[in-house]
Amino acid sequence: MSDISHTETELRRQATVGAFAAGGGYVMWGLSVMYYRQLAHVPPFEILAHRALWSLLLVAGCVWFFGRRAQLLAVLRDRRALATLCITATIIGSNWLVFIWAVNTGRILETSLGYFINPLVSVLTGVLLLGERLSRPQMVATALAVAGVAYFTLALGFVPWISLFLAVSFAGYGYLKKTLLRVEALEGLFVEVLVIAPFGIGYLVWIAGRGGSEFMRGDALTDLLLVLTGPMTTVPLLLFTYGAQRIRLTTLGLLQYLVPTTSFSIAVWVYGEPLGHGQFVTFCLIWMGLAIFTFDSWRRERELRRLPA
Template identity: 45%
Template sequence: MTAGAFVIWGLVPLFWVLLREVPAMQIMAHRMLWGGVLVIGWLCLRGGLRWFTTVIARPRLALMLAGSALLIAANWSLYIWAVVSGHVVEASLGYFINPLVNVLIGVLVLGERLDRAQWGAVAIAACGVLWLAVRLGTPPWIALGLAGSFALYGLLRKLADVEAVQGMGVESVYLFLPSIALLMWGETHGSGGFFGAWPLRIDLLLVTGGALTALPLIGFAYGVRRIPLAVVGLLQYIAPSLQLACGVFAFGEPFGQVRAIGFGLIWIALAVFAVDGWRRGRLARMARRAAT
């Protein structure tokens, strides 16, 4: 399930590009609406409204999930805009550097400590981002925005004491009315809204986009419980690798020497980070065996 979710996320640019004629915010509104319908409907079929009432009864948790809903909506909006605007390669960079941004947030917010290898990985990745900013003339804002928004989303979901899919359902409730409002605004301003403004093919694709939002998240939430986190850490690179391949080979986006060096530094940082994580996990397992 987990590997399948990452494969879907990696190949999804091939789907979103089919909707290039639709404004990015309209795509986003349909994504929130139909993804929410699927998640909320599935949770209600499983256990009525208890999943929602138990969260709303805890104001702090409800507020945290409202914040996470805003962050994931911002992340989705930026990603869709990047894909339909021809920036798939830079979007993939965002998800390559996301694990390292998670590490920095752990240090700055949660008070976690890094060893030398982890600090070295962060420094190498920072050099890669700085290289891209200097040589391309501007920082990779799309990549940084995607990595930052998703890392902050992960932080809130880590702190929120709620089951993964239930939390996603509450987020969907928060995003439901804004998605309806966006579609109504598009309907009244001639930029497309609900159905009828686009050909039937586009309408069906917009609904399918909701399924492509909800189903991988549900599969990931359940699959991640059944495999070690170290394996999840390696599997997460499937998605940006496939996104990069889509950008370069399917959409013909440039990937010259400057980007190759910048990406190369970030890949080296990720390799250092992954090897260090594997080493520390192995030492922890050896310590547990010795204790027993």
């Protein structure tokens, strides 16, 4: 009996630590809008190049420190995994670039809208590519999201392409990683930044030769922020991966809203981005859809947990 009690206590402890780890990773992702906003004077391509370069060096150090070299070599020998990781590297690289550009041009609200939409886009991805069926609550939630985007387009006169691109690209990235890859996060990230880094290094060398680089120009803060884009990329992912292995999917699903909620709050209360009537109605429709979607996911998981093993 004491062994069972000890096991339950340990599981609860692991779940608590996992929740804090995953939550910390999500909050770091949300706060990253403030970080990249400090680099608004640096061209987005240069920031992306530094992000890939310093991430590669840091992840390589993590692979060595955690003794993951054998697992990495196994991935590098797998041609199918490498081909898929080249595609995911292209997707996540473009996602990073659009995100950085949007933040540095004062469009943080549109990035937060994109990450609010993302869970519903992932559901649609499952329907279109995996033949999954939508429950009635999921249909209502998706319809509200579509209505929100449509209202945004009609009210403001343009399609929220930043939001849609971030949502669709991240959903596609997640789909490929979940269905076509059986690679751990650390090894997968290493290969992805390994694919992006040569282009980034080439670009950095090219702009340095033309005198257009912002790096090593005498601004120590800018240099430090560019170097720290590596940890800003890697640390949240490692925290997320650690936490995701220890908590329930419903908890993880709720925690993911910390990212857009944090960036939304920063956009409105810190940077004073205007939240007009059209944007407010759009966000309300999306939030209603997410509330229905989250409650349905929680109810379904509860039912599954009641079933006998």
